[in-house]
Amino acid sequence: MPIRIVFHGELTGLLNNRGLSPEATRDLSRAAPVKDLIESQGVPHTEVGRITSEDLERSFSHVPAWGEIVEVHPHRPPVDVSIPSILFPEPFEEVGFVADANVARLGGLLRLAGFDCLLDPRWDDARIAEKAGGYKRILLTRDKELLKRNRVIRGRLVRSERPWDQLAEVIHFFGLSDRIDLFSRCPKCNVLLEGTEKSAVIDQLEPLTRMMYDRFTRCPGCGQIYWSGSHHGRIREKLAAALEQASKD
Ligand SMILES: [Zn+2]
Structure with missing residues (x-):
């Protein structure tokens, strides 16, 4: 039998x-x-x-x-990784991700939305699996074989093809819409941004930026200065549209 x-x-x-x-x-x-x-x-x-x-x-x-x-x-989304289950007895206290190189743009968008996401195109599969297992992070990839590695605890085989749809898919799947904190993290280095006085960064600003904006943040990792310009509105609209679509799928 x-x-x-x-x-x-x-x-x-x-x-x-x-x-x-x-x-x-x-x-x-x-x-x-x-x-x-x-x-x-x-x-x-x-x-x-x-x-x-x-x-x-x-x-x-x-x-x-x-x-x-x-x-x-x-799974039946939303999947809350902080709740232990028979299949996943080890709860994840924090929501953090590791993205492999084939979803690198998704990784950048997750950071933009405020989520902690490790990402390095130089890492091989063993290193990525180790980051996911060793640090209790959710592995995001479009590679089924990577998810089968022993070290991997939690993950998601990303189904969508376009980065914004992938972002909405992940947020929807793990029930994270109320944890979105746009523009709080540096998309390049994954570090939380710090508020800074205009006077402290004024020398580094283009004349037009200096004139038009008063609120700035700075990345303690790479030193990049960010401000809330018109692109913020466009990003909010894109995210809202992608999330609405994901909730219908
Ligand atoms: Zn940075």
């Missing part, structure tokens, strides 16, 4: 060899922790919200018996 794994909802779209076997049901003849069985079929464990068999909720380390039928369900 094989072990039967039944994938539900959006998880079916992540399965390997869908052309060969379009069914969302996979019969396996290998006894192993259910996490390994699920990932062997192409679904990273980070995408799984609930596992049940024999009317019981299961953890990733559960080893199914021969003939057992295991139901695998996706």
Whole structure:
């Protein structure tokens, strides 16, 4: 009697060899922790919200018996990473991210929206997974294999293609809309900006900026000076439009 794994909802779209076997049901003849069985079929464990068999909720380390039928369900957003669950018993006290290079622009937009996001295009997959696991950060990527690495605890396989849609997807998925703090963090260095007196930065301003603006912030990391110009309004509009769309999807 094989072990039967039944994938539900959006998880079916992540399965390997869908052309060969379009069914969302996979019969396996290998006894192993259910996490390994699920990932062997192409679904990273980070995408799984609930596992049940024999009317019981299961953890990733559960080893199914021969003939057992295991139901695998996706997350139901919003996913609050500070709440422990059977699958994710270690709560994350802070919401922080690591983005890999293929979603680098998303990383920059997260910082713009005030979220802590580590990002370095020089990091290889092992380093990224270590940053995510070691520092309890949510890994954001479009690479399924990266999410399957052992060190990774929480993550999200980013589905949207355009950076603003990706930002809205992440905010919506993790229920973070009330934590947005636009223009509070340096998009280049991920450091929180500090308020500064105009008189302290006046020498570094272009004449027009000096004339038109009175409120400034400064990055303690790179020294960049920021002010609230007309681009802020455009960014607010873009974010609002993307969030509205994400709430409809
Ligand atoms: Zn900076």
